[in-house]
Amino acid sequence: MTKFTVSAGEMDAIALGGAFLGTGGGGDPHIGKLMAKAAIAEHGPVDVIDVGDVSDDALCVPVAMMGAPTVMVEKLPRGDEANEALRQLETFLGRKADALICIEAGGLNSTIPFAVAAATGLPLVDGDGMGRAFPELQMVSFTMHGIAATPMVIADEKGNSSVINTISNQWTERIARAQTVEMGGAALVALYPMSGAQMKKGILRNTLSFVREVGETIEAERKAHRNPVEALTARLGGRRLFTGRVVDIERRTTGGFARGKATLKGMDADVGHTFSVEFQNEFLIARDDAGNTLATTPDLICALDADGGLPVTTEQLRFGLAVSFVGVPSDPQWRTEAGLGLVGPGYFGYDQAFVPVESIEAVT
Amino acid sequence: MTKFTVSAGEMDAIALGGAFLGTGGGGDPHIGKLMAKAAIAEHGPVDVIDVGDVSDDALCVPVAMMGAPTVMVEKLPRGDEANEALRQLETFLGRKADALICIEAGGLNSTIPFAVAAATGLPLVDGDGMGRAFPELQMVSFTMHGIAATPMVIADEKGNSSVINTISNQWTERIARAQTVEMGGAALVALYPMSGAQMKKGILRNTLSFVREVGETIEAERKAHRNPVEALTARLGGRRLFTGRVVDIERRTTGGFARGKATLKGMDADVGHTFSVEFQNEFLIARDDAGNTLATTPDLICALDADGGLPVTTEQLRFGLAVSFVGVPSDPQWRTEAGLGLVGPGYFGYDQAFVPVESIEAVT
Numbered sequence: 087m088t089k090f091t092v093s094a095g096e097m098d099a100i101a102l103g104g105a106f107l108g109t110g111g112g113g114d115p116h117i118g119k120l121m122a123k124a125a126i127a128e129h130g131p132v133d134v135i136d137v138g139d140v141s142d143d144a145l146c147v148p149v150a151m152m153g154a155p156t157v158m159v160e161k162l163p164r165g166d167e168a169n170e171a172l173r174q175l176e177t178f179l180g181r182k183a184d185a186l187i188c189i190e191a192g193g194l195n196s197t198i199p200f201a202v203a204a205a206t207g208l209p210l211v212d213g214d215g216m217g218r219a220f221p222e223l224q225m226v227s228f229t230m231h232g233i234a235a236t237p238m239v240i241a242d243e244k245g246n247s248s249v250i251n252t253i254s255n256q257w258t259e260r261i262a263r264a265q266t267v268e269m270g271g272a273a274l275v276a277l278y279p280m281s282g283a284q285m286k287k288g289i290l291r292n293t294l295s296f297v298r299e300v301g302e303t304i305e306a307e308r309k310a311h312r313n314p315v316e317a318l319t320a321r322l323g324g325r326r327l328f329t330g331r332v333v334d335i336e337r338r339t340t341g342g343f344a345r346g347k348a349t350l351k352g353m354d355a356d357v358g359h360t361f362s363v364e365f366q367n368e369f370l371i372a373r374d375d376a377g378n379t380l381a382t383t384p385d386l387i388c389a390l391d392a393d394g395g396l397p398v399t400t401e402q403l404r405f406g407l408a409v410s411f412v413g414v415p416s417d418p419q420w421r422t423e424a425g426l427g428l429v430g431p432g433y434f435g436y437d438q439a440f441v442p443v444e445s446i447e448a449v450t
Numbered sequence: 451m452t453k454f455t456v457s458a459g460e461m462d463a464i465a466l467g468g469a470f471l472g473t474g475g476g477g478d479p480h481i482g483k484l485m486a487k488a489a490i491a492e493h494g495p496v497d498v499i500d501v502g503d504v505s506d507d508a509l510c511v512p513v514a515m516m517g518a519p520t521v522m523v524e525k526l527p528r529g530d531e532a533n534e535a536l537r538q539l540e541t542f543l544g545r546k547a548d549a550l551i552c553i554e555a556g557g558l559n560s561t562i563p564f565a566v567a568a569a570t571g572l573p574l575v576d577g578d579g580m581g582r583a584f585p586e587l588q589m590v591s592f593t594m595h596g597i598a599a600t601p602m603v604i605a606d607e608k609g610n611s612s613v614i615n616t617i618s619n620q621w622t623e624r625i626a627r628a629q630t631v632e633m634g635g636a637a638l639v640a641l642y643p644m645s646g647a648q649m650k651k652g653i654l655r656n657t658l659s660f661v662r663e664v665g666e667t668i669e670a671e672r673k674a675h676r677n678p679v680e681a682l683t684a685r686l687g688g689r690r691l692f693t694g695r696v697v698d699i700e701r702r703t704t705g706g707f708a709r710g711k712a713t714l715k716g717m718d719a720d721v722g723h724t725f726s727v728e729f730q731n732e733f734l735i736a737r738d739d740a741g742n743t744l745a746t747t748p749d750l751i752c753a754l755d756a757d758g759g760l761p762v763t764t765e766q767l768r769f770g771l772a773v774s775f776v777g778v779p780s781d782p783q784w785r786t787e788a789g790l791g792l793v794g795p796g797y798f799g800y801d802q803a804f805v806p807v808e809s810i811e812a813v814t
Contacts, residue, residue: 178542178613246621248629249542249613257610260632265612268628 088133089212089295092200094123096298103301104196105397106318107414109386111344111368112192112219113151114399122197125204132200133209135185137291140211144184144282147172148215149202150195152223152240152262153272154344154367167274168202171241175276178237178249186210187285188294189226189278192219193399196297198274213289215278217296217417218386221343221367223262224255225429227419228278231288238262238277242269267342290417304395313395315410318388324414325443327372327380328356329392332407343367348403353392363387363411365400370434372411378446381413382436384420384429385443388412413443452497453576453659456564458487460662467665468560469761470682471778473750475708475732476556476583477515478763486561489568496564497573499549501655504575508548508646511536512579513566514559516587516604516626517636518708518731531638532566535605539640542601542613550574551649552658553590553642556583557763560661562638577653579642581660581781582750585707585731587626588619589793591783592642595652602626602641606633631706654781668759677759679774682752688778689807691736691744692720693756696771707731712767717756727751727775729764734798736775742810745777746800748784748793749807752776777807 092100101119104112126132140146149168176182186208188199196214203210215226223235235258241247248265252258258277266273280288303321307314319325330350337346345366352359360375369387372380381387389398392408403409419425421442427433430440456464465483468476490496504510513532540546550572552563560578567574579590587599599622605611612629616622622641630637644652667685671678679690694714701710709730716723724739733751736744745751753762756772767773783789785806791797794804 174615244621245617246625247615248625251538251611253609257608261610261612261629264628264632265625268624 087135087139088209089136090134091131092126092134093131094126097122097126097197097200099301099305100200100298101193101197101301102304102397103297103299104191105193105399106300106304106388106390107217107297107386108190108192108196108219108399109368109388110365110398110400111221112190112196113194115193115197115397118194118197122200122204125201129204129207132203134212134294135209137211137213137286137289140185140282140285142281142283145179145181145279146185146187146211146282146285147175147183147276147279148187148189149199149274149276150189151198151272152275153266154339154342167241167243168198168276169205171239171247171274171276172202172206174241174247174249175237175239175279178239179279183208187289188214190214190216190219191293191297195219210294211285211289212294213291214293215289217290217293219368220429223259223277226278227290228280228288229255229428230419230424231284233278233280233284233288235277237279238275240265240273240275242273263342271339271342290419304397308395313390313392313410315390315412319412322414323444324386324412327387327411327413328359328361328374329353329408329410330356330361332403332405332409335403335405344400346400350409353408366434367400369400371431371436372413379438379441380446381443382431382438382440383434384416384425384440386414386416388414415442415444451499451503452573453500454498455495456490456498457495458490461486461490461561461564463665463669464564464662465557465561465665466668466761467661467663468555469557469763470664470668470752470754471581471661471750472554472556472560472583472761472763473732473752474729474762474764475585476554476560477558479557479561479761482558482561486564486568489565493568493571496567498576498658499573501575501577501650501653504549504646504649506645506647509543509545509643510549510551510575510646510649511539511547511640511643512551512553513563513638513640514553515562515636516639517630518703518706531605531607532562532640533569535603535611535638535640536566536570538605538611538613539601539603539643542603543643547572551653552578554578554580554583555657555661559583574658575649575653576658577655578657579653581654581657583732584793587623587641590642591654592644592652593619593792594783594788595648597642597644597648597652599641601643602639604629604637604639606637627706635703635706654783668761672759677754677756677774679754679776683776686778687808688750688776691751691775691777692723692725692738693717693772693774694720694725696767696769696773699767699769708764710764714773717772730798731764733764735795735800736777743802743805744810745807746795746802746804747798748780748789748804750778750780752778779806779808
């Protein structure tokens with residue numbers, strides 16, 4: 087039973103919403119949108135189905151791009167690597183997939199699965215494994231529900247690939263990341279093959295609908311010549327963190343990740359303050375000049391161009407850009423002990439406890 | 451038809467011969483010997499068969515350890531990873547192997563295939579892919595005969611593994627090396643699956659017999675209280691390069707390889723001269739203090755303890771050790787344009803042409 091159908095026209099909203107919820111990571115929304123639109127134009131629209139409509143013995147497979155967003159912007163997928171990764175995984179498993187899944191929200195990873203769904207004729211399940219984007223492969227709700235990332239296939243645009251089997255999802259991350267780096271910093275993957283029954287336990291539900299809705303909100307506000315910050319914070323139960331102009335940006339692509347820190351001078355209500363945001367593919371922590379933490383992983387730190395209102399990815403941050411940052415509560419699963427162990431501030435090396443963004447006092 | 455049978459007793463000579471022809475690399479002969487002896491004790495002796503006795507449609511598979519010898523000394527295989535790599539490759543290919551192959555001569559890689567052969571009951575073919583050891587995966591005669599390294603399985607002692615498929619053997623090296631590093635610097639591999647017909651074209655013939663013979667020569671000379679240098683140079687058409695005492699040794703384990711340089715002060719006939727040998731897992735080039743090259747890859751630069759006459763691996767080189775170096779002509783295939791492109795001095799970054807060791811004038 088189809089919940090909704092996605093034609094080329096809807097991909098704009100989905101790419102926008104994915105880029106916003108991708109918290110700075112998840113890849114360039116433009117490339118992913120083009121790939122999905124081209125596939126839909128060739129093969130027809132994509133059916134999104136409800137989690138509850140998938141049979142327990144169905145084979146469900148997330149497909150995604152893996153790597154540093156800085157690389158993905160310059161090293162475009164050839165186009166069929168994700169299909170190839172899926173095909174190889176099906177061959178290894180000896181059965182065909184029945185449904186596809188988005189592993190995360192993000193400019194590329196909310197859109198590439200639509201391209202694969204269009205090309206294969208498979209439906210996409212309305213849900214994902216994060217409700218946002220995270221930088222490492224094991225950082226999905228599936229890990230918390232005991233679902234193995236392997237067998238996993240990784241494929242590059244040159245024609246190289248591997249079928250990986252590991253003893254834990256952390257080992258999958260290590261081994262797949264090393265290959266991603268060797269493959270040039272980005273690769274396409276099919277992983278976490280799971281039954282419908284496992285999927286129903288592990289997936290975060292209705293997040294594709296939500297990605298589309300967020301994108302539509304951004305579109306509607308921009309059409310009305312309003313910056314979407316207010317409408318989004320109201321809709322998402324989030325809060326505006328600050329608005330500032332980038333005055334310094336440090337970047338390094340190491341270990342297969344885009345890491346760095348941006349410093350921003352406050353604007354508007356935030357004039358006179360300085361802010362920083364640190365990232366590993368995704369924004370991890372936002373602080374003010376008094377040393378206060380404004381928001382921290384796993385809560386979402388989302389960026390919008392202060393002028394145009396479009397989502398800003400970490401690799402788009404550049405000197406002089408005016409950006410509004412918004413904090414959004416993460417899915418409750420990420421705020422549990424298990425969730426914080428996987429993606430809390432401590433995992434990323436920050437010596438501080440997680441405080442929910444809605445309970446942090448406003449600075450200004 | 452069995453050419454010869456190898457019981458536990460013969461493994462001493464094979465490990466010795468492998469360590470000598472391994473030109474400093476190929477792993478610790480002691481560990482490999484123990485693994486092979488244990489497997490033979492449990493499962494019975496191993497049959498070595500002649501290349502010509504393998505049917506053209508047989509499936510022949512080399513099994514080996516991959517990684518930095520410095521790591522292999524401290525990170526011992528659990529014991530069944532090589533069997534596991536073979537088993538997974540068989541599953542991927544959908545058929546059982548008919549014969550095993552040694553990829554190279556070396557302390558570990560001349561002995562681990564015997565352990566797998568004993569455990570699986572498969573025969574070993576009398577030949578290998580190098581007639582010595584080389585550091586990188588594509589550096590085998592099989593590459594020169596158009597045989598693909600993949601599908602290849604790589605497995606670690608923890609239970610992680612991958613099936614790799616690549617567009618070239620150079621890409622196999624890159625992707626497998628990255629995984630080896632991530633797996634802790636050493637892993638077990640089953641690769642270059644080939645038909646009997648391909649094997650007959652690509653393999654260097656009778657090198658297992660030769661490894662054993664070299665080992666027996668070392669044993670006999672040591673028993674007669676002679677250093678084996680003279681007997682070996684006579685038997686191998688090689689020449690003594692120099693004898694010296696290690697006065698300096700630089701090492702670094704980078705990119706998954708043990709790299710470095712040893713400086714030696716001449717002894718005996720070589721007193722008054724200083725020599726250097728450089729290595730990447732294996733010895734690559736030997737020079738004297740006048741800047742003359744004494745021997746260079748792909749010719750074999752083999753080391754023997756000047757006192758005891760036992761083969762010396764690069765990781766055994768230490769301050770004060772007295773070592774005799776011997777140069778041995780490599781297989782003629784390595785001296786062709788294709789061979790030198792794969793393993794000549796230029797590939798390793800040395801700005802000099804290859805000169806056959808037998809045509810280089812003695813220094814002293």
